Amino acid sequence: MRNKLASSDQLEALRALAPALAATSGHDVGGGRFATGLASLDDHLGGGLGAASLHDLYAGAGGDAPAALGFALGLAWRAAQATGERRPLIWGLDEGSRREIGRPYGPGLAELGLDPERVLLVEVRDAAALLGVGEEALASPAVGAVVLGAWGESKVFSLTASRRLAMAARTAGRTLMLVRAGADPTPGAAETRWRVRAASSAPLEAGAPGHPAVEAALIRHRGGVAPRTWIMEWDREQRSFIAPPPLSGGLVSRPADRAGHASAPGEGLRRAG
Template sequence: MGDPKRSNGVGQRADLASLRAQVRAIERGTDAGDRAARCPLGLEGLDHHLGGGLALGRIHEITGEARTEVRDASVFGFAAAMSVRLLGAARGGDILWCLRDANMFGGMAYGCGLAALGLDMDRVLFVEARDEAQRLWAMEEGLRCTGLAGVVSEFGPAHAGEAARVAERRLQLAAETSGVTGFLLRSVAGEMAAGTADSRWSVRAAPSGGDPRPLWSLSLDRLRGGQPAAWRLFWDSREGRFRMPEERPEVSPVWPETRSFAASGAAA
């Protein structure tokens, strides 16, 4: 901006106007910096709508259908599927998963269940935190670690307010600086603030007709620089990709060999 002591104010006003324009462009998703690397999700129509795939080095929010503190397995499953794609696209690094404590309403993410969805548990690091503030801190620190491929963190329902917006902006800045992708999981639907997440997904379990493979009704409620949309997709853990229901092959599911994940910190 130059030295304000020697400026007549015109240059400062021009620079300030330029800065404001850049901020507005970033918020609209039209800034050149928005051209992030993409992680294809393996389904042409879905990837096309996302501009080539899920934006890397961004924060993505995943909400469930629960209206209470009951934990939502669909949120865990969809996050695991996204993590599988993320690890497949990454040149290296692991997933840092920040857990909520188990309580009378539900447990933590289950290692065998995540493995059944195709997630390589040798590349998942679980962190337990006693409260939301610690999980927020752990997620931000993880997002600053360029050695990770992604960070998943479980939170309660979203709330409107400046404190929540500031926290989310800090996460977004950390992700954009390092290139590490973050997933905010919220099983409880709760109040949806505008936020700064690159995308916001609502996940609902859909009737699968007796097939044990997960089938989800997905609603893309917010997409930076894009439009909302909805799909009904199932997750093919064998191939590690999403499919349309009509594409689903009639094959028997193969469950992973039972193993202990105590060393990685996963809990039932």
């Protein structure tokens, strides 16, 4: 996992990397839709998520931030793969995210089936710099997809800023995942808006740890697709979201919006390092 530490020259450093990245990738512009791998979700969205789009993901509670980031990374990886070339992911994190949930761990990404060498980590001080990273990253045709992680409420995440990011994603033909924790959903220009929580995974054979699992609730879709909630697992071998194994007995499905739910401290996407 390549890392650029936070500094006053953060955006300049990212710009300087663009030529090197471009040397390893083509320059075609993506678009269309990309599949998550989970058939029920992809069918509900008419073939998957918009590739040339901004998608907002909100952690259900502070302890769900790792789950939300893991969900975003899985989606971004599949979006990048859909371009047909080995383009890297740009992963931007603000200081609040690093303070609350820690810095990313390369071996943990490998455990998820993702190549740490194809993830460029950009650490910044605040939300304003994070948005700048998103726009600069999307401006490079060599980037496969972008994930931005922010912590806490901020006026910087305005409707105008959301429109700028959405336009940058549409112009570049690339996917941008904006992950926010410790914040309530706000109006924006994203194609989809999600609330993500950690979910329990089923153990594998011989009691081995199960696949990472999340509960992802679609709470808004600009195309008018109805809200719905899915429990899904991440298959590291296939690099795909899959349906969890059926549970024995009759259980009542959990509602899409459980305002009273609170995750336990440290609860998150398992096996993320």
